[in-house]
Amino acid sequence: MKKIFALIIFGCVMIACDSGDIIVTSFDLEDSQLQLCGRETKVLFATNSEDVYESMSLLVSGNEISSEVNKLRTRPGSVEIPLNNTNRLVYRIYDDALPTSSSNPYFCSDIPPSEPQVLEEYKSSTRGVILITTIFRDETNDADADGDGVSNLIEGFDLENGEHLDSDGDGIPDYLDIDDDNDNVPTRLETNPSRDPVVMINDRDFRDTDEDGIPNFLDADDDEDGSPTRNEVNEDNRSTPNLYVNAANIPYYLDRQNAIFLENPVYLENVIQNRRIRTYVELRDFSLIKQDGSGEEIKFVEYNLGFYDESIAVILSRGDEEDEGNEEEPEDEDATEEGEETN
Ligand SMILES: [Ca+2]
Ligand SMILES: [Ca+2]
Ligand SMILES: [Ca+2]
Ligand SMILES: [Ca+2]
Structure with missing residues (x-):
């Protein structure tokens, strides 16, 4: 599917700059490591400054993404959020490179800087959905999910069947039991x-x-x-x-x-200080509309925007395996490779 759309897009997007150069883009910002900022409006964004200066950013109502994603932080799974006038995907091409810091002022400031200038812009219409999926990155044999200094494997973590060892029978499996x-x-x-x-x-x-x-x-x-x-x-x-x-x-x-x-x-209260979580963001059945008044529309069936990583505190109560929620605001994790362990 991705190849089909890449072909369509390749045919569509030939952009003439003021200088007379032709910019060709394939919207190839998929599967990026996303950066997250903003409060009332959360912004997830990825930038590219290699062959063209471009960005793909997803603006989502802070309340909406917070309430839905908070549930996913303690019980990994998926949730759909509609694209609408508040929740929007924006693709831009610029006349120069964007800043690369995580506090990128272009996306994270209330008043963005005037440079670089936007040459072309596409925005999503009200059609389509955002699919948000979370996983715990510390659910591997070598990781130490509860941070107690003993690897998941030694603590009876059952990667295959999920039948984890619970030595004291308190409903909290050993790999999550402090x-x-x-x-x-x-x-x-x-x-x-x-x-x-x-x-x-x-x-x-x-x-x-x-x-x-x-x-x-x-x-x-x-x-x-x-x-x-x-x-x-x-x-x-x-x-x-x-x-x-x-x-x-x-x-x-x-x-x-x-x-x-x-x-x-x-x-003892079962507080795990740093569960490592990854959130994947995909978009389904949506269109990007060129903002130059031409009405040009590019349709997508699916687009994997990318992922972002966090470390969060989790409290587990004894007697059942329900999470009680986050103890504190999550913090962005430094960029780490998949599978890399910090403990
Ligand atoms: Ca452990
Ligand atoms: Ca004793
Ligand atoms: Ca236990
Ligand atoms: Ca003990």
């Missing part, structure tokens, strides 16, 4: 071998204080003293359980000689 054994000591604090004995899993040593072959991060009684770890962690030190220590400076939950029995009914 406390895999529900003992109120975050997994990230339970893995370091330190001076304790270790157990090896997938060629990696994990701390196993009581040497029962179960790594501490999956052991509800790390020191095997008969008191569950969660009852040996002071409620006031839930985020820093290693601060509740005996006279020898050993945390009580790792003190094999002495058991402490505290009532501790509260569980």
